[in-house]
Amino acid sequence: MNDKKWIVLGLVIFLGLFTFPLWYNLLVRPGTAAPAPEVVLTDKAKAARQCVMPTEFMKTDHMQLLDEWRLKMVREGTGTFVNPEGKMFAASLSNTCLDCHSNKAEFCDRCHDYVSVAPYCWDCHLDNPKGER
Amino acid sequence: MLEIALKGSKTYYAWILALLAIIGMGFLLYMWQLQYGLGITGLSRDVSWGFYIANFTYLVGVAAGGVMVVLPYYLHDYKAYGRITVLGEFLAIAALVVCLLLIFVDLGQPMRGLNVMLYPTPNSVLFWDAMVLNGYLLLNLIVGWNVMEAERNGIHYQKWLKPLIYLSIPFAVSIHTVTAFLYSGLPGRGFWLTAILAPRFLSSAFAAGPALLILLCLFIRNTTKFDPGKKQIQTLGITVAYAICINVFFFLCEIFVVFYSQMPEHMDHFIYLFFGLKGYNSMVPWMWSSMALMVIGIILTVNPATRKNEVTLAVACVVIIFGTWIDKALGMIAGGFVPNPLHEVHEYVPTLPEIGITIGVYAIGALVLTVLYKMAVGVKEEVRA
Amino acid sequence: MESSRRRFMKMAGIAAVGLSAQPVIKAVAAAPTNGTHSLQKGPKALIGSQWAMVIDTRRFKTERDVAPLIEACHKTHNVPHFSDRRHEIKWLWETHFHNAFPDIVNPHMSEEAEHRPYLVLCNHCENPPCVRACPTKATFKRQSDGIVVMDMHRCIGCRFCMAACPYGARSFNFRDPRQGLVEKEMNPQYPTRMKGVVEKCNFCSERLSEGLMPACVEASKGAIVFGDLRDPNSEVRRVLRENFTIRRKSGLGTEPCVYYIV
Known part of the structure; x- marks a missing residue:
């Protein structure tokens, strides 16, 4: 089990990439979410x-x-x-x-x-x- | 055990890379098919199955052929096959992977493929075919892997494997029987509507599968430190000899029934294949070559001198593989769909992209086989060292 | 350590299989439960327990007599036209006697009858081999009216039904069907198909549910009679009683529901 640090590091990188859209929107570009659309009725x-x-x-x-x-x-x-x-x-x-x-x-x-x-x-x-x- | 397959010579890696390149080519062509539709193939509303399903049918036979080493070893305690049963099982795995992928690339709406599981339909033979093919794949994976791991660790394989091994024998027969039933249960397709179809499929499978296994054994002996054994190869040779004779015999039974009864519904398909119909005759040279190849195969395998000589035996195996491939892959599809239900003749010729995708799928099978055999041979070398 | 890790992996594997089966269980269990609304047959819908058709071939002398029927059918259902024969889609088409009835071979038949155009289409068999073959129930025999229906949303495009059909009644969308249609001429009321699914005549089930006769029947000026085979007083049964009719490949036991007066 001497690969522990590599395994943990790999998992951290994976989780980071996997949750990228979440924290990118929350931390880097807060408040820029697209507004909910208005539908048009005929x-x-x-x-x-x-x-x-x-x-x-x-x-x-x-x-x-x-x-x-x-x-x-x-x-x-x-x-x-x-x-x-x-x-x-x-x-x-x-x-x-x-x-x-x-x-x-x-x-x-x-x-x-x-x-x-x-x-x-x-x-x-x-x-x-x-x-x- | 997978780590064994990661260590290899430069040639080994070059081969793997070459296979990956072919797979990549096939994948790109498949992307094209996905985008345009199956219109890039030579299929039509008259010949609605073609090269994919033809090769699928043939490869189901190769997969079932693996049982010809499993059965003597486990059922008749034929000890010599102990060395090569895993080769038979791994060949079956690779062949089944190709089969399932060929079915997949043949689907018009592959994204909905799992509808077969979501709406299980026991009255459809295709549903059963999906079940037995996946079942046989699973059985071979479990049995092959565990038996080999036990061999590596120098212990007897687990007790619970025994029932699965016995189960895999009827399963091998079932995969090809059910595949034959896909065809032979259809009213109005005179070429396929015959009870001899499943036996014919099995006999040609038990010729083609072991023939391919002989070639692989010879290859392994020449390139690795593991020798599958002279005796083993010879016994396989006898299996091939019997099976190819029975295959031709079954075929002649069919020919008798069809041409003595002279019912056009059944006869016209054979006339198209062997003599041409209404001026269409693109299958004629293929079918006669197939006959010639199978006869040469019989002569070379039945004659003890040529069977015992491994060079002529290898030639016989190549000849039999090609002969049965034409007969069961090309002929089975073209013969069944031409003439069509309205008795019109519309021929089918596979297109280049279609052949390319098939080759790509075959390359995936070759890759699976390479990795599995590399592992098997690695374990055998380790144990014997 | 070795063995506990292994056991963990095994349990994780089993759990993964269990989780992946969940949507399947959901899909099976999720029958519509809302009791406040319902779906039913429309007030105008024609009701029949086994629709059938009788084609009076004596009324069709030349190609010009059948062309309007084929056009009506193909226009109504947005059946595309492709010049490449391999990609052809046909719901209703005409053929020679010996192609329509290859098992009734007669070298000395009435010349007039031999040279008539014969309309062929899905027979909506009472014992349909295509339904037996379909691995997803995408094509099925509808209990309520006996029509052999295609569920275009479910078809996986395996084409087993095409091999199973002894009448060559099924076509496959080898390419996007919209490429074979002129947008202005499409019937916006009826969907097109997508590439990769099988299609065939549907006995105009969408018209029947609105109280209309099938498009070809309407265009035939009385040469095709359509009705309920199970109703002894129906028009179809009357015509069958009064005329000698044949069916395509009746020896196969598929029990076609399209009859021909020759």
């Missing part, structure tokens, strides 16, 4: 007032909801979503979500970019269902 979205579910739920759980939609739609053929108020919607990313939120760049992308996630929805689903461009 007129249609504003007029609707509420999404298929309450806004708070949508903010935190829209991905789970979409996952459930695609699972049920594809695998069980149940493509109509009924929300707690009893309102019905087609369980469709392209035809329901993007119908209101037709401004993907200002609505979807802003937050996704901010939290650095790259969902591959758009590899297949077209982002302008109304064909406006």
Whole structure:
């Protein structure tokens, strides 16, 4: 066990590099964090007032909801979503979500970019269902 | 034990570097495939599996062939093989690594590969194939490593290994049987739809695997202080002789059924391979070479004079490896997919990037084999010194 | 010391395996539990327990008669067009009699029937070999309507289903399909696919759920009848009762649900 100091040194260097983003932001560049993004609602979205579910739920759980939609739609053929108020919607990313939120760049992308996630929805689903461009 | 593989001559390191360079080339080509899609291969909607799956099928055979030293040693107490069982097991490990990687590079969406575990589907043969291949890999790693470590320490291997060793024998048979079932259970693919396919796969595996092992033993004897043994090589030679004869016999059984019954659904594939169909005949020279090579292999291994001479035995092994490779890798895929289910002929030719990626994967296998054999031979040299 | 370090490594290894299995357990256990909302069939959805199709081939004399159907299908579903035959994607296409029915070989058949174009597509078999082959249930026989569906989010692109299909009905995305589509002509209501997944005809399940007949049926001006095979009073069953029909490679036991009046 005469390599102890090397092992400890190696571990320290590893941990240092591993936590680099944390202490870099905290110590070297405090207060420069990017501000949380503001999403833009289209007129249609504003007029609707509420999404298929309450806004708070949508903010935190829209991905789970979409996952459930695609699972049920594809695998069980149940493509109509009924929300707690009893309102019905087609369980469709392209035809329901993007119908209101037709401004993907200002609505979807802003937050996704901010939290650095790259969902591959758009590899297949077209982002302008109304064909406006 | 891994430290043994770090000490080597300049040639050893040059070989490792060369392999790494080839792996790097293959990796770059794979990045291209990942970016563009499998369109960089010669595959099409008619021939939807190609060079990757062909070589996968062949290498499963090489992996299963390792059992031809394990079985006589542990089941029949054939003591002579004690020296080389670990070589058989390590060859199986390297071959399995190549197999699994070839499956991986064949996937259109490799990032989702683990869906096979996330949504286990027992009615799919591919699910079982993934299970037995990984299982056999694990068994060989555990058994090979521990037995070798015990040998190094001069003790008998642990008792709990024994059941795993026995288990590895049916597992070896299962990996190639299940791989054959991938093909032979499909309605409407007349070339594969035959109960003889799994036996054919096994017989060619038990020829090709030991043949490769003979070549590796000869190489080890010529380059290291460890001699796998003349007797061992000769016994392997007999195994190869029987297996290649049985392989050709099984093939002729298939030929009889197909051409005597004259059912076009089954016959047209063989006609395409050996004579060409509707003017398409790119497989014809390959298939006849395969036949010729296997016959030469039989002559050289069955004849005692040429089998006992290690030079001609080595030639026979090379010939058999190539003959069975054409038969089982190229022919199995091309024959199965041409003509297609609509009875149209669309031929398949692998592209250069496709071949490059395959070579890169083979190089990974060679690297694994080099390191494992370096360790095995190092231990043997240590024990005998 | 030696042995305790070793034991530590072993325990750490076991713990690592356990931890790595956790997301799997979570994924399996995380069935949607929210009771306040639900997914159901839409009010307009057409209901059938085994959809089937009867193609009256007598109504299609030349290529020009089938082209609009193929176009309707491929337009609706954003099926790309590639000039390289190897990358071709086909959901619905036409072929010769002896290609569509290679097991019904007859050297002296009616010339008129022999030279008709025959539409071929996924047969949505009652006993589908592709479903048996798929290692992830990405392609499956949907219990509710008998359609052989592809789950594009789950397909790993192993192409075992393509080897298993005796009708050559499946295509693979050898490259990004959007490169084979003209953006202005795409149907924005329906997704494209991504490279590396298999695709095929889906019996227009997305149209059925909105109360519409499949695109090809709609474009066929009555030459294709579509309906529920399990309903003895359905239009499909009536047509099957009144006409002699054949199916592709019926000897294989796959029980195709696409019937042909010849």
